[in-house]
Amino acid sequence: MTNSDNEGRPVYLDANATTPLEPAVLDEVMHYFIVEFGNSGSRTHEYGQAAKSRVQRAREQVAEVVAAHSDEVVFTSGATESNNIALLGLVEHGEKTGRRRVITTAIEHKAVIEPVEQLARRGFDVVFLPTTAGGWVDPQALADALTPDTLAVSVMQVNNETGVRQPLADIAELLRDHQAYLHVDAAQGFGKELAALRDPRIDLISISGHKIYGPKGVGALVARRRGYKRPPLVPLVHGGGQERGLRPGTLPVPLVAGLGTAAHLAVRDNETRMRTCLEHKSAALRVFDRLGAEYNGDPDRVVAHAVNLSIPGLDSEALILALKGAAAVSNGSACTSHSYEPSHVLIAMGLPVERVQGALRLSWSHLTAEVDWEDLHDRIAAIR
Known part of the structure; x- marks a missing residue:
C-alpha cells in the first residue's frame, strides 16, 4: 500500500x-502463496524442498533477533498461542517436581493473565507482582516472592498500553542461579528493543509477526536450551508432530516466510x-x-x-x-x-x-x- x-x-x-x-514482506508472502506454494513437510519433490528450505531460513532469521539457535524456534499462530504453550506447557513438569509457584505481574497482557488463571484453577500458587507508579515492576518484589518451589516467572518486555520497558536485565540476573523458567511476552519489543532479549537466561520468548511489520496469524516461541536440555514443555494440541511435537499442523509457509523477512529487516534497519x-x-x-x-x-x-x-x-x-x-x-x-x-x-x-x-x-x-x-x-x- x-x-x-x-x-x-x-x-x-x-x-x-x-x-x-x-513492502518487502508482502512481496515475500505473495511469492510463497503463488509460486512456491509447496508443503514444507513434503520431502519427495522440489516444491516441498523449497518450502522446507524457506522455513529453515526463517528460523534462522527469527533466532538472529534474540541470539538464539534456529532449532530453538517453534512457529505458532502468534504471541497468544506462544504464551499458552510456554505457561500451560509446563504444567506436567510442575506437577511431577512439586514446583507449583508461578510468578507474573499485574500489568501483563490478557494472553498471559488468562493462562496463569488457568494454572491457579489447577492448583498452582499464582503470584501477581505489583507495579510501581511508573508502570514497571521492581525486581525486589520478585526477589521477595521467589521461593525454591517456583516453577516459572513471566514478565513482559514492553507493556502494550503504556510502552514502559520492564527491567528484564535485572530480573534475569536475579534468576541467574535459580531453577525457575523465565518467560517473556515480547510481542511489543521483539525486533525493536534488541539487547534485552539476547540474555541467555531468558528461557522462553513469545513473539507475534503483526507487531513487527509482518503478517497476522503467525508468530513464534523461542525455547532456549539450558546446556543440552530443552524446557520441559508438553504440547497443548496433538496430531502430526510438527515443530518438535509442540505445535502440530501444516506450517503456513507464506506467513512463516513473511515473519522471517520481517525479523531480518528488524535487525538490519x-x-x-x-x-x-x-x-x-x-x-x-x-x-x-x-x-x-x-x-x-x-x-x-x-x-x-x-x-x-x-x-x-x-x-x-x-x-x-x-x-x-x-x-x-x-x-x-x-x-x-x-x-x-x-x-x-x-x-x-x-x-x-x-x-x-x-x-x-x-x-x-x-x-x-x-x-x-x-x-x-x-x-x-x-x-x-
Missing part, C-alpha cells in the same frame, strides 16, 4: 495494536527505524505538553514508538471523537477494547479513576505517514 492509497484516511497511530506490512520513531515521539510530546498532558508511564522507560497520556478534564472517548477523521488512536489494548472496562494496567499503577478514564494511547512506526500534529492540537484544544 502506498501513501496515495491512504489519501483521505486518518493517519494511523495505533501501531501497538498492529503494524502495516513492510533497527537504528534507522528507531531514529524515525523518536522524531515522531518528539513532535507528539511537544504538542501534548502544550495541552497540559499527564503522561502515564515512567518517561525514562517508555519506548520510542508509543506514548500513553491523559488530558485533565477530558475522557478518552471525547478525545477519540475529536480526532476522528484525523488520527486513528486507541484508549487501551485492542484485544480488550470491546469490553469498555477501565485499563487493568493503569489501575495497577495506582492512577486516579479520572486519569484512567481519560487515557489515550498513541503508537507509530517508521512507516507512519507525516502527522499534522498542529491539527491534532487544535482539535483537542477546541473541546477543552
